[in-house]
Amino acid sequence: MIDSSLKTEGIFFSPGGEKRFIEISISPIVFEDKIEGYIFGISDITTRKQLEQELLKFEKFETINRLAGGVAHDLNNLLAVLFNYLSLIKLNISNNKKEDCIKFIQKIENTLNRAKYLSSQLLSLSKEGVPIKEPHDLEELIKDVAEFCFSGTPIKYNIIFQNPVRNILIDPQQMAQVFQNIFINAREAMPDGGKVNIEVSLKKLKHEEIPPLLEGDYVEIKISDTGLGIPPSILPNIFEPFFTTKEEGTGLGLAIAYQIIKKHGGNIIAENNPQGGAIFKIYLPYLIKDEPVEGKKSTPSLEISKKHYRILIIDDEEELRDSLLFLLSEMGYEVDTADNGKEGIEKYYKALKENNPFHVVITDYVLPDIKGDKVVAELKTIDPNAKVILSTGYTGIDVTSNYKNYGFSGILIKPYTFETLIQTIERTLSNS
Template sequence: MEGWDTEWSLPSPERQATYQRLPPGRYDFRVKADNGDGLWSSAPANYSFTILPPFWRTGWFVSVSLASTIVLVLGLVKVGVWRVEKQRRHLEDQIAHSTAALRIEKEKVERVNDELEQRVSERTGELVQTNASLRDQIARAAKLEDELLNARKLESLGVLAGGIAHDFNNLLTAMLGNISLARRINGDEAPTEALLSEAQNACRRAAELTDQLLTFSKGGLPIKSNLGLTELIPETSDFALRGSNVRCELEIASGLWRVHADSGQIGQVIHNLLLNAAQAMPGGGVVRVVCSNSEVTANELAQVEPGPYVVLSVEDHGVGIQKENLQRIFDPYFTTKGDGAGLRLASAYSIVKKHGGAFQVESDPERGTKIRVYLPALTSTADAEEVPDAPPARSFSGAGRILVMDDEESIQRAANNILTVFGYEVTLAADGEAAIALFRRAAASSAGFDLVIMDLTVPAGMGGKEATAKLIEIEPDVKVVVSSGYSSDPVMASYREHGFCDVLPKPFDAGLGALMERVLK
């Protein structure tokens, strides 16, 4: 068989041939016959046939199978892709959900963190504030302790100064009274006039310096009068700078307004400022003092009300004040000088504040210091209560009976000498009880007293305040002048409220005669 057998088969008596496991294909079967004698037929008989392959091996089946496989694969791939996509979306949803949850948790954590940070910050701030507050409290406590110690020192100093001032002013009264009386008796042309005048001015300045410590330590109210600074400034500056290598250059405006002030206390302010200026120039120099009128407008000077003021300016060209010390120069006991007590500017500040005034300070460590003092001015003399401090002696004579009560015999003698020279009849008493008895006896007779001078303080006896109340009960219209060496006593500042008609601060001089004339007029 062609395509299968490679050669002719051997002769076989069989009339059939069997082939097995023929692969699909076309086959040609050729048969030759012999006649038994070995002769073969010349032309073989042909028989062609085709063996078809199994259907699964056919092209269509393969194609269909391949297509089906491809479709199946594609379907499986698609299903896989869908599953993968589904899983991806599921994962994305899970991731998104987890991310959202994480974001929420993160926000919670951040919020909690922010809250914690805020709480920590607030707590830290509270702790810082508490710490600062504690430091401030400790500093205030230390400052209060220092102030308390200083207050105790001042209280002790005030008690001591008060006693010294009282006794010293009593001594000065005897000196001033006799000196001024000697000047009046001798006349202006006497050879001793210049010496007596110098001694009288020194006594007055000694009294003012005694009042300086008393005013600051005890905080006494000023005894105000209609005061002009035109004469006070030159006199004070001459005394403050005497003997130093510093010269004072004055410039006082014409038509300078008067002030309602205590002449002794304002003199202390000027004196202290000039001494400070002189000490700032150890090598000498010029202190420029300028006094002028000024209308202070709103918002120009925060410490005072708008209105008319007299401005006193003291300027030196010495060692200025360091910037960090400017706010402390008015503190008690603060000083940058090794030999200073730190009371001058504090005392000046206390006095100016009690007068309703203010300070302005400009300073350059290399150019010097300029201090301005603002004092409320009187543009009309009707605004002031006239209480002259130690008016100068004038040539006049008086008449009348005067009762003088003072526990110091030297004061009694000085007052008696002055008043007698001016023509008054004087009766003396050592305390309030004696004065009341003399006044009652005189009132019962036809020879009553025209005026009574009462010492305010009498140790171990009735003083002027209590005695005056008794005199007013006897005679409501009685004229009583209060006198005291304690110039800081509140009674001296508000004397009318206690029944007195005028004041006579110690030490006094022959100006007592002018006071009598004014009160009795």
């Protein structure tokens, strides 16, 4: 057999300085199995290239349009709900109806949680959203999400743990999102009710058993439903972003689940049950940490702290700084603020010198002058016992995933709830 032709592309500048794309091809002339010569061809493919680039731009804009449209729509709905409840609170305050106000405030909190969920869904699709892994009880997590997704529906669910998986290294929020997306799909696949089986077991995978996973120990989570199953023709597409067969769907649920599982070093596959219904199998590396898992987090009471602790907040976002100041002062803490890193470090140093030290510092990561990692490094030089909590919305950076290695005692991922804030401060204080 004679080798086939060669083709390559290049850029060429005309004498007038105009950029042209060219294609160079070399093809052998073969006669009776012998190469008798070559044909060299040069063609100007500038127009084709320009069209291809235009198409690529168009496709990119298509994707952005769909995403932006979907997000703006969901966000506007949430904002409309917030405005309505705020108006209701204003009306009811003037009518002195305290009970109703409390009810509406609760509604606002629920709506804000939905907004937070929306932004975390988007983050998991982006380059950001690197998992912040911590040892976690998988059983508790799956039970909580299943309860949340199926209670009050005509769906029965059953969870079987063949082996306890109590301290697996996962990002609990991201994994909760994975299960939520899969359970909601199951719910939508069985509008008239049905059954969901969740089976968790440890598996020793051999090389290429579930490509591209390497040989090793994995946790398999098998989720099967009794819906109509996934039509085989669409099975290869269901993990693609925006692929949906639902009128109201955005087609992001499984794409997000896929991204999260991949970022955890695992894999997810879908198949149909011969007896009917869909099956999703998730594989997660069985990485565990031998340290006690924190129990269920209790909601802190609004009871004002009796102890006298001083907290320093370093953040350049004025509204955030002020709201934290009000909230923590209300809780009985003595709070001071700084709007940049250097000012924060100076305040810490001065307080230490005056024998009136700060017990906890909460610092933003991106500050106008220096970054949060520099803040913690300098504070630790001044006072090796400094307790510094990193507060950030950036999850795609090393300092967020490995905050302890940088000297931080805790982390707060924006936006965080009041409960998380207080728990993180209390945990940091109790580790003193």
